[in-house]
Amino acid sequence: MVGPRSWIGGIFSRSGNKRYGSEKFTDYPLSHLQQEERFQRLQERLHVPFDETYADHQEALRALWVAAFPNVALRGLISEQWKDMGWQGPNPSTDFRGCGFISLENLLFFARNYPASFHRLLFKKGGERATWEYPFAVAGINVSFMLIQMLDLDSAKPRCLPGIHFVKLLGEDEEAFDVLYCIAFTMMDAQWLAMRASYMEFNEVLRVTRTQLERELSLDDVNRIRDLPAYNLLYH
Numbered sequence: 001m002v003g004p005r006s007w008i009g010g011i012f013s014r015s016g017n018k019r020y021g022s023e024k025f026t027d028y029p030l031s032h033l034q035q036e037e038r039f040q041r042l043q044e045r046l047h048v049p050f051d052e053t054y055a056d057h058q059e060a061l062r063a064l065w066v067a068a069f070p071n072v073a074l075r076g077l078i079s080e081q082w083k084d085m086g087w088q089g090p091n092p093s094t095d096f097r098g099c100g101f102i103s104l105e106n107l108l109f110f111a112r113n114y115p116a117s118f119h120r121l122l123f124k125k126g127g128e129r130a131t132w133e134y135p136f137a138v139a140g141i142n143v144s145f146m147l148i149q150m151l152d153l154d155s156a157k158p159r160c161l162p163g164i165h166f167v168k169l170l171g172e173d174e175e176a177f178d179v180l181y182c183i184a185f186t187m188m189d190a191q192w193l194a195m196r197a198s199y200m201e202f203n204e205v206l207r208v209t210r211t212q213l214e215r216e217l218s219l220d221d222v223n224r225i226r227d228l229p230a231y232n233l234l235y236h
Contacts, residue, residue: 035171039157042170042177046153050096050104052077060104061092067111068122085122086135095138103144107137109178110185117182117234121189130198142206143185147177150210162217169217169225176225183225184213186233 051057058077065074068085075081078091087095096104111118120126122136151166152158158167170176188209191197197205216228225231 032171035167038170038174039167041174043153045102045105046100046148048101050093050101052091052093057101057104060101060108064104064108064111067108067115067118082137086137086139088135088138092137095141099141099145099148103141106144106178106181107140109175110140110182113179114182114186114234117186121185126189127193128196129193130196132199134192134199134202139188139202140185142202143188144181146206146210147181147184147213150214162214165217165222169222172224173226179225179231180213180228182234183228183230184209187212187230190233 052061061077062074065072065081065085072081077093080090082090082092085092089095124133124136148154150160150162152160152163155163158164166176166180173179188206191209191212192202192205195201195205195208212230216222216230219229222228
């Protein structure tokens with residue numbers, strides 16, 4: 001990882017999406033209206049860039065700070081304080097350019113819906129930690145980027161098995177992507193600990209996490225996003 005923005009989107013190439021299992025594409029028609037509508041709304045979210053001049057984007061960023069550090073007053077949207085959350089510099093907006101507004105929405109969803117797990121990862125509470133740890137916030141953006149790639153969400157409709165199965169789960173729960181994000185981030189941290197990894201091995205940890213998620217999404221008995229075996233990690 002070289003350069004000030006090497007963490008953001010530098011792990012996978014959008015043009016080279018690796019698919020799980022056979023190289024054959026399975027055509028899955030989005031015939032269910034609810035599935036189709038929810039998938040379209042998710043794709044719309046993917047194309048919203050983070051804009052630090054938008055009031056709602058500013059408010060979401062402030063809300064993330066409050067969720068992370070409820071007892072610490074934020075001095076500004078540009079502040080050295082942001083480094084305490086794992087941003088690369090004093091202005092988080094420069095890091096969001098790697099994945100857009102959805103990566104902020106993912107982090108905020110994680111903080112609000114699974115606060116204990118969120119803070120455990122933020123403050124590196126679990127297990128025997130490395131001396132050189134991964135930066136929490138920027139790692140979170142990479143998790144968002146990885147999921148977009150893994151599920152083939154840039155396509156008109158996913159043609160990889162994990163993406164096909166995910167669309168079915170999205171039909172059951174509109175929050176499926178956000179919940180999957182929380183699962184993936186927590187799984188990544190568990191892999192990090194299991195592999196006794198440190199900063200320079202983050203790419204490999206994320207690849208292993210992706211492989212495990214692909215397998216779980218392809219299980220026959222997963223009918224809801226919360227049926228994924230790794231969902232239980234959010235409560236450990």
